[in-house]
Amino acid sequence: MALNLAASNSPASNPFSLSGRRALVTGGTQGVGAAIAKSIAMAGGDVIIVGLRDDERAQETLQACRQTGVRAELLVADLAVPPDRFVDALVRDVDTLMHGIDVLVNNAGTFIDVPFLEMDFERYQTTMHLNLTAGYFLTQALARRWVRDHVAGRVLFTGSINGVLAEPDHTAYDASKGAVAALVRSLCVALAPHGIRVNSMAPGLVQTPLTRPAIDQGSVNAWMQLHTPNGRVPDADACGGAAVFLLSDAAEHVHGQTLLVDGGMSVWQQPDAPDNWPG
Numbered sequence: 001m002a003l004n005l006a007a008s009n010s011p012a013s014n015p016f017s018l019s020g021r022r023a024l025v026t027g028g029t030q031g032v033g034a035a036i037a038k039s040i041a042m043a044g045g046d047v048i049i050v051g052l053r054d055d056e057r058a059q060e061t062l063q064a065c066r067q068t069g070v071r072a073e074l075l076v077a078d079l080a081v082p083p084d085r086f087v088d089a090l091v092r093d094v095d096t097l098m099h100g101i102d103v104l105v106n107n108a109g110t111f112i113d114v115p116f117l118e119m120d121f122e123r124y125q126t127t128m129h130l131n132l133t134a135g136y137f138l139t140q141a142l143a144r145r146w147v148r149d150h151v152a153g154r155v156l157f158t159g160s161i162n163g164v165l166a167e168p169d170h171t172a173y174d175a176s177k178g179a180v181a182a183l184v185r186s187l188c189v190a191l192a193p194h195g196i197r198v199n200s201m202a203p204g205l206v207q208t209p210l211t212r213p214a215i216d217q218g219s220v221n222a223w224m225q226l227h228t229p230n231g232r233v234p235d236a237d238a239c240g241g242a243a244v245f246l247l248s249d250a251a252e253h254v255h256g257q258t259l260l261v262d263g264g265m266s267v268w269q270q271p272d273a274p275d276n277w278p279g
């Protein structure tokens with residue numbers, strides 16, 4: 001469903017508006033991050049998207065954001081490395097492009113499909129650097145500023161249904177996303193007293209360049225439809241509204257939460273479970 005928020009509305013008249021906000025969205029060039037960036041733009045917020053490369057998808061996302069009338073810019077950076085190798089440089093580049101960032105979306109992430117017994121430290125570490133550590137230290141860098149300047153910053157992490165459900169070949173990924181849910185709770189306790197809100201939006205399987213090859217195999221799609229109450233594997237745009245809600249004034253009392261956007265998959269008992277339970 002397309003989001004229909006009038007960008008000209010101010011938060012005073014429309015609590016879902018992000019007008020006047022300036023957001024930094026990591027992994028915003030495609031997939032879930034692009035859906036979030038476009039939804040922020042539709043809600044009136046300016047955006048800087050960060051991605052691994054400036055490619056056709058990144059340019060399409062920039063154009064889609066700009067068409068809503070907001071300012072949208074692109075930065076290229078590798079976040080799957082130790083934070084001392086990118087955080088200061090990225091913040092400097094952000095400052096050059098746009099002052100007053102007051103929204104951070106820690107979305108960049110990846111999963112590596114490897115059986116637990118075959119996992120090695122390098123791939124484990126890449127997953128953790130990108131999915132967890134980058135967001136931890138980017139949040140710290142911006143929060144230090146927000147606390148000093150009394151800015152009511154907002155932080156959104158992209159979690160995953162894999163933060164609560166397990167898969168044998170996604171052990172590092174599952175650990176990183178479980179840690180994101182725990183981190184969001186801890187950051188809530190650390191930052192809410194300063195007026196900073198931290199939450200997570202956790203998708204189930206949605207169609208993105210990362211997941212489309214598996215979905216296109218057909219069997220994944222069929223399996224997911226069978227195990228998801230609403231029977232859908234939607235486009236990543238299905239995640240945008242929940243992200244805008246969590247970042248907006250409409251969620252002003254929502255802190256430290258993970259909102260699952262998964263068609264109900266995480267709450268459904270397996271459909272092949274016996275339906276003749278005693279009692």
Ligand SMILES: NC(=O)c1ccc[n+]([C@@H]2O[C@H](COP(=O)([O-])OP(=O)(O)OC[C@H]3O[C@@H](n4cnc5c(N)ncnc54)[C@H](O)[C@@H]3O)[C@@H](O)[C@H]2O)c1
Binds near residue numbers: 026052053158206
């Ligand atoms: N697609 C799904 O079904 C799904 C489900 C749950 C959660 N998620 C989460 O959503 C987020 C985005 O996933 P997606 O499916 O859109 O993936 P994607 O591969 O389509 O997009 C990933 C984005 O992250 C950026 N990125 C990748 N590696 C990077 C690096 N080293 N440094 C900087 N940026 C980098 C890419 O440029 C791109 O913008 C991830 O955190 C993922 O775990 C996705």
Ligand SMILES: O=C(O)[C@H](O)[C@@H](O)[C@H](O)[C@H](O)CO
Binds near residue numbers: 160161205211
């Ligand atoms: O975080 C993700 O990228 C997704 O949650 C996927 O992991 C799928 O949901 C899962 O593979 C389905 O079984």
